[in-house]
Amino acid sequence: MSEPRTFREEPVSFVRRSGRMSEGQERAFEELAPFYLLDVPRDVAFTSVHPDARLDVESVYGRTASLIVEIGSGQGHAIVSAASTRPDDDFLAVEVFRAGLAxxxxxADREGARNLRLIEANAPExxxxxxxxGAASEVWIFFPDPWHKSRHNKRRLVRPGFPTTxxxxxxxxxxxxxxxxxxxYAVQMREVLDDAPEFERDFEGEWAERFDGRVMTAFERKGIAKGRDIRDLTYRRAPRA
Structure with a gap:
């Protein structure tokens, strides 16, 4: 008899919410998803990725180009802006909230960003x-859920083990x-990545300079309005042995 399959070994960094979709959101999934939203083979959960599934990057984008991946793309403001102004690069948005995907x-359709694709899936998978x-030339993680209560810190995306992923x-x-x-959370991110042999700092001092390619989003405005400082970090993938 085979062993029963577990649901997930690691806690996910999100709580999946459901709600009624607006007419515009429904239209996005009906008319635009066939082009923009990748059809991902699933494993044990709706947002999972089957471990045998692989993305054929060149086939999906129809060319060979630098691939920039945003984890937790939210409403898509940063990645749509980047994709529409950097037509020579390809972009991949990873998000689990359907309203944000819509x-x-x-x-993206309004801006004519044809170099963007979306995945509705758990980012670590x-x-x-x-x-x-080695497919990605950049990975962006902007304003991930901070899970600020101590008992929930284990659900943070950037935690020990994440750098290897x-x-x-x-x-x-x-x-x-x-x-x-x-x-x-910024301090935790820095500690985790500083300890990771796979990464090297790409900044001097305590924090990196603000990334010019990150447009101001609702999350950033909300943090500033509440008097919180925005902290950036930039690391480079160390050469493989």
Missing amino acids: RTMLD VLSTYLPA AARALADGAVLRLATDWED
């Missing part, structure tokens, strides 16, 4: 198996960019 598709090893998807010398408005 907004991203609608805005995308990074650890679905993307080909992210490093697999990044090419040697590729960039990992992070930003948060929660000081203790």
